[in-house]
Amino acid sequence: MSQESPRELLAQISQQDDEPVSKSQLKREMHALQQLGEAIIAMTPAERARFPLSDDMLAAVEETSRIRSHEGRRRHMQYVGKVMRREDLAAIQAVYDEIAQETLRRDHAFHRLEKWRDRLLDEGDSAVEAFIDEFPEVDRQALRQLIRNAHREREQGKPPTNARRLFKLIRETAGV
Template sequence: MPKQRPEPIDIDEQEERPSKSQLKREMHALQALGETLIAMKPAERARFPLSDDMLRAIEETSRIRSHEGRRRHMQYVGKLIRKEDLTAIQGVFDAIEQEKEQRDHAFHRLEKWRDRLVDEGDDAVDLFMADYPNADRQALRQLVRNARKEREQGKPPTSSRKLFKHLRDTLAL
C-alpha cells in the first residue's frame, strides 16, 4: 500500500487560524482581566454580568496561598472568562472609566474655582454665588480670606484645603 501524502494546506485557511503566540497573548489578556476583577471590591464587581461559576472562582482566589496554586487558578479563571460575555464586561469597564473621567473633570473645575476665589477674592465670590446660589456666602468669604492670609504668610495651605472641601460639599461631589 503506498504512503498517502497529507493534503497541502490552503494558504487562505492557514491565515485564518491564529498563531500559537497570538492565542497565548489572548489567554494572558483574559487572565489579566480576571486579575482585575479579583482585585475589585465586591460592590464594584457586582456591576459586572458574571456567571455563578466565575463568581465562585473569584471568591475562591482569596483562599489560595501557594504561588503555584494561584498561578494555576488564574489559568482556570482565564478559561472561565472565555465563556463570559466580554462585550458586556467591557461595556461596564467603559462606564466606570467614563464616570471616573467625569469625576476628575468636576474636581479640576473645583480646583480652578478655588484658585480663582483665592486670587480674586470677593469679586470671584460674587461670580461663584451667581452660578451656585445655594452656597453659604459667609463661610465661603471667611475661607477665602483665611486662604489668602495663609498664602501671604507662606504657611501650609490648610484653609485652601478647607475651601476646596467646602466647595466639594456645596456642589455635592
C-alpha cells in the same frame, strides 16, 4: 505583559476571524483575559457587582484575596483567565466602558472644582462673586471665612487645612 487597558484587550479578543488561530495567538488571548480578570479584581466590590459574572468567576474573584504567595497568585490568575473564556465578553465590555465613562466624568468634575478653589484663592472678590452667581445657595459667610483663613495659612507657611475645607465646601455646594 503589556500595559494595555482592558478595553483594548477585549477588542483584541473579539477580533477573531474564521481562520485557524495560532498557538501564539491563543497565548496572547489568554494573557489578555488574565489582565482583564486582574482589572476586574482590582475594582471596588460595588463596581464588580455591576458586571454580569458567572458564579465560577465570582468565586475566583473572592478566592484571590485569600492567596498570599506570589506563585500561588500567578497560577490563580491563569485560572481566572481560563474562567474568563466562558464569560460574556461583550456584556463585560459594555459595563467596563460605562464605569470608565463615569470615572472620567467624576475626574473632570473634580478638576473643575479644583480650578474654582484655586481661582477663589488667587483672584479674590471677583472670583467670589462669580462663584456666588453660579452657586447662589452657597454659605457666603463660610466661603469668605475659609478663603481668608486659607490666605493666612499660605502666608504663614502652614499646612493647607482651610484650603481643603474650602474645597469640601465647594464640592458640597456643587453637589459632586
